[in-house]
Structures are given as structure tokens and as C-alpha cells.
Amino acid sequence: MKRILAGAAIVMLSMPFSALATTGEEVYKQTCFPCHNFGIAGAPQLDDKDDWAPRIANGMGDLYESALNGKGAMPAKGGNRVLSDEEVKAAVDYMVEKSK
Ligand code: HEC
Numbered sequence: 001m002k003r004i005l006a007g008a009a010i011v012m013l014s015m016p017f018s019a020l021a022t023t024g025e026e027v028y029k030q031t032c033f034p035c036h037n038f039g040i041a042g043a044p045q046l047d048d049k050d051d052w053a054p055r056i057a058n059g060m061g062d063l064y065e066s067a068l069n070g071k072g073a074m075p076a077k078g079g080n081r082v083l084s085d086e087e088v089k090a091a092v093d094y095m096v097e098k099s100k
């Protein structure tokens with residue numbers, strides 16, 4: 001019993017660290033994918049260079065702001081409020097990298 005408790009404690013202690021280690025790609029696949037993979041509701045589709053080019057030209061600051069605060073049909077943080085600002089920005093980086 002003691003061993004099981006110790007194991008559970010280790011898993012719980014390591015969770016905040018694994019959450020911090022979430023990559024942009026993981027955030028994208030968890031939260032942004034449903035709209036951005038298929039261009040739902042006018043979302044710029046991942047890989048669609050023509051749709052992304054003018055957005056990228058506005059600068060990363062604007063793209064981060066849109067993703068963090070919402071834009072048009074997109075809710076703030078893609079509707080996933082538990083994401084940290086850093087995780088949202090990492091997902092934007094991933095999407096831009098894939099769509100250049
Ligand atoms: C509910 C659907 C939906 C989800 C989920 C969603 N988006 Fe969007 N996203 C949109 C739509 C629609 C637009 C186009 C908004 C516009 O230009 O009016 C958009 C636009 C964007 C843009 C371009 C903003 C700009 O200034 O041109 C970025 C960057 C972006 N999304 C990032 C993300 C990230 C990162 C996530 C996940 C954390 C995410 N989105 C989740 C619908 C979504």
C-alpha cells in the first residue's frame with residue numbers, strides 16, 4: 001500500500017512538469033486541429049500558404065494576439081482556457097512553420 005501511494009505521489013509530482021513540456025505540435029493536435037486542419041468556419045487551413053501568407057506578413061505579434069484573445073469565429077486560446085500563453089504561442093509557431 002505504501003508503495004502504491006509513493007508511486008501515485010511521483011506521478012502527481014511529475015505532472016506539472018510534463019504539462020510544461022507540451023510542444024506546439026501537441027497543443028495544435030489537442031485544441032487547434034478541429035478547425036485549422038479542415039478550414040472550419042473560415043479558419044486558415046494548416047499548409048494553406050496562400051491563406052497564411054498575408055497573416056504572417058502582419059507579424060507574429062498579431063498572430064499571437066489573435067490566438068490568445070480570439071478573432072472572428074475563433075474563441076480565445078481556441079476555446080481551451082487551461083492552456084498557458086506560452087503553449088498557445090508555441091502552437092502558433094508550429095502552425096506558421098507548417099504553413100510557410
Ligand atoms: C473553433 C474553431 C477554431 C479553433 C479551435 C482554433 N481556431 Fe484559430 N482560427 C479560427 C478562425 C475561424 C480563424 C480566422 C479568423 C479571422 O480571420 O476572422 C482563425 C485564425 C487563426 C490565426 C490567424 C490569426 C490572424 O491574425 O490572422 C491563428 C494564428 C490561429 N487561428 C491560431 C490558433 C491556435 C494556436 C489554436 C489552438 C490553440 C486555434 N487557432 C484554434 C478558428 C479556430
